[in-house]
Amino acid sequence: xxxxxxLDCLHPRGPDRAAAVALLxxxxxxxxxxxxxxxxxxxxxxxxxxxxxxxxLLLVLDDAQWADAASLLLWRRLADQAVAGRLPLLxxxxxxxxxxxxxxxxxxxxxxxxxxxxxxxxxAEAAGLVRDLLGAEPGPRLREAAEQAGGNPxxxxxxxxxxxxxxxxxxxxxxxxxxxxxxPPPPASLTREPGRLSAPARTLLRHAALLGPAFTxxxxxxxxxxxxxxxxxxxxEPVAAGLLTDTGGSLxxxxxxxxxxxxxETPGALRAALHQDAARAFADAGLDPxxxxxxxxxGGRLAPWAVRWLADSAPALxxxxxxAAAELLERAIAQGDPRKRETRDALEERLADAALMLRxxxxxxxxxxxxxxxxxxDRRAAVDFKRVSALMIQGDMARSLAVTERS
Numbered sequence: 001x002x003x004x005x006x007l008d009c010l011h012p013r014g015p016d017r018a019a020a021v022a023l024l025x026x027x028x029x030x031x032x033x034x035x036x037x038x039x040x041x042x043x044x045x046x047x048x049x050x051x052x053x054x055x056x057l058l059l060v061l062d063d064a065q066w067a068d069a070a071s072l073l074l075w076r077r078l079a080d081q082a083v084a085g086r087l088p089l090l091x092x093x094x095x096x097x098x099x100x101x102x103x104x105x106x107x108x109x110x111x112x113x114x115x116x117x118x119x120x121x122x123x124a125e126a127a128g129l130v131r132d133l134l135g136a137e138p139g140p141r142l143r144e145a146a147e148q149a150g151g152n153p154x155x156x157x158x159x160x161x162x163x164x165x166x167x168x169x170x171x172x173x174x175x176x177x178x179x180x181x182x183x184p185p186p187p188a189s190l191t192r193e194p195g196r197l198s199a200p201a202r203t204l205l206r207h208a209a210l211l212g213p214a215f216t217x218x219x220x221x222x223x224x225x226x227x228x229x230x231x232x233x234x235x236x237e238p239v240a241a242g243l244l245t246d247t248g249g250s251l252x253x254x255x256x257x258x259x260x261x262x263x264x265e266t267p268g269a270l271r272a273a274l275h276q277d278a279a280r281a282f283a284d285a286g287l288d289p290x291x292x293x294x295x296x297x298x299g300g301r302l303a304p305w306a307v308r309w310l311a312d313s314a315p316a317l318x319x320x321x322x323x324a325a326a327e328l329l330e331r332a333i334a335q336g337d338p339r340k341r342e343t344r345d346a347l348e349e350r351l352a353d354a355a356l357m358l359r360x361x362x363x364x365x366x367x368x369x370x371x372x373x374x375x376x377x378d379r380r381a382a383v384d385f386k387r388v389s390a391l392m393i394q395g396d397m398a399r400s401l402a403v404t405e406r407s
Contacts, residue, residue, distance in 0.1 A: 120151020
């Protein structure tokens with residue numbers, strides 16, 4: 001109905017609304033509806049002028065991007081009178097970046113008007129909102145988890161409601177009962193925001209969610225199976241909507257919780273297959289091994305090509321991402337063919353390197369078992385050298401000296 005937004009703002013109920021609705025129905029039924037529609041606009045304008053004659057007035061229109069064209073025209077008429085000083089009237093409207101509409105752009109560029117971009121809440125402001133909602137100061141774990149909202153107060157409210165059973169309020173302190181990585185996926189309602197995008201843009205966001213909080217255009221193009229230049233049109237929508245932020249060298253999800261919700265929305269079996277496809281594309285393109293490993297970690301069972309890639313890339317991967325390297329090496333050893341002793345020994349030696357880098361206690365035993373199976377003197381000496389390092393890291397100087405003397 002024309003003027004629907006204006007009626008909700010000015011006359012939510014009562015006889016004035018009924019009179020305006022009657023005129024609008026007359027306009028809909030008339031062969032030439034212009035007169036009745038203008039009469040309805042005059043009726044609403046007269047009500048605003050009457051209120052302004054009594055006292056200064058503030059009118060607020062929320063979500064102006066969804067307002068009907070007639071309401072925006074009435075808003076512009078009132079804005080012209082306010083700017084000209086004929087009415088003690090202040091108009092405030094909020095809008096989202098999308099969808100774009102010519103009449104809305106014209107309204108936002110009204111002479112005398114001022115536009116403000118609402119920036120995300122800072123960490124201190126987000127913590128203050130949590131304190132106001134829970135009545136207690138958030139602890140460090142809760143503060144960190146609140147960053148999933150990306151400074152969006154609505155998302156933060158939804159997340160706190162979603163975590164209600166996992167937040168303990170003890171006096172003036174509120175804290176999560178579980179680490180952030182053990183929290184349930186964000187509520188599915190968070191994905192309604194991308195629902196306003198076109199279908200290609202929504203699909204692009206789901207692919208981007210596989211790549212982590214930040215990713216490059218090239219990585220996204222590899223996952224999509226095309227060139228980076230082909231992403232331009234599809235990326236414009238989520239960037240304009242503020243869902244993705246361009247940091248210069250990469251793109252980042254503005255709200256980490258949105259990425260987690262999109263990720264959880266994809267069925268698990270399909271996610272694993274997509275991760276494997278992405279890992280193969282990254283490996284073939286020669287990207288940083290850590291990015292390939294990040295996809296393999298979430299891709300389930302390692303394919304034969306992935307085991308070969310891991311054996312070749314292990315030194316660089318251990319140096320850059322020892323945690324992912326250790327997890328993948330353990331997985332490759334567990335699912336490998338025990339008859340292929342040489343391959344297993346090589347993988348275990350790389351796993352020992354990763355464990356040594358991570359300072360894991362199990363590195364000593366792993367290296368001891370590896371040495372017991374080794375007959376080559378040069379290789380035994382190399383393994384002993386690593387075992388001495390592992391023992392020294394643990395502070396066991398006596399055993400490290402014994403291994404050194406024996407070697």
